[in-house]
Amino acid sequence: MGRQPCCDKVGLKKGPWTAEEDKKLINFILTNGPCCWRAVPKLAGLLRCGKSCRLRWTNYLRPDLKRGLLSESEEKLVIELHSQLGNRWSKIASHLPGRTDNEIKNHWNTHIKKKLRKMGIDPLTHKPISSTFDQQQQQQGCASVGGNDKNEQLCLQSPPKMAQEEAEEKSITNSFDPIEIDASFSKSPIFFTDEVPVIEPHEFVVPCASSTPSISSTSISSSCSSSSSEPKAEEMQLPCMDWPESLYLWGLDDFMGLEFLSDDGDGKLSLDPFSQCQRTFLDQESGKFELF
DNA sequence: AACTTTGTCAACCGCCTTAAC
């Protein structure tokens, strides 16, 4: 017997979310908090899978999300963290407040990978490509230059030794050795540890772009975890938040019931960090909105 | 202007982990 699907998919809508659906989801989450995603679509009146709702909320609708391209400093941070953590996007994202794992993963695949390759750095190992290539060639014992099918066949049908080496190579890629990677990273002609300092998680200080208050990653992690260092109320200051375009389509009146939302004057909605919003967030400690 | 290629990113899929029973 196979595993049951996460929800009954019959009659469920897929594909891009409409503004109307977004509105329903936000209204529901802001009223009830992000609890029991499986029940959310039904209770919110959405023909979506609970998983889809969770994803939409965490990746797009969450009010504490930053929008737009990653800044240069964020990019550097992502590269540094990736060199230490590998493709653990959610871990990386936890160090960049307002950024989602999906966003970082996309940015990595579309921008950073290319950049690194241009710089002659293997985005997988963070080592100079030439040495990685030489190493691979040595390990494979055959060059696939020209992409000859027969050559590839021969390589695939390599002796057991090859399989062992492959396994070893896999273990190298899978078990990232931060020290080794850091060393090579600092030797790279492009990046220096001076430029991208290695920061221990507990040392993290979030770069605050502009003067808008921002949630530090430590506040986020501590507010999400049950760690002893609960964030103080003043640490829970929220940034001015840009809401997704789809939400701009709503009349502002729609939001006036949500007391902590205010109009910046430029047509964008933001959370007023010093008003109702904080109270709302503090109330969540007693139960409702623990996500924020 | 029409068509093709390339780039971007939101959303989905399926596996893994964790918690509840």
Place this chain on the structure above:
DNA sequence: GGTTAAGGCGGTTGACAAAGT
């Protein structure tokens, strides 16, 4: 300890837009 369900995560896909021919 085994089973089940829900949430979380990373890889992949596909729709759309922009750039190129």
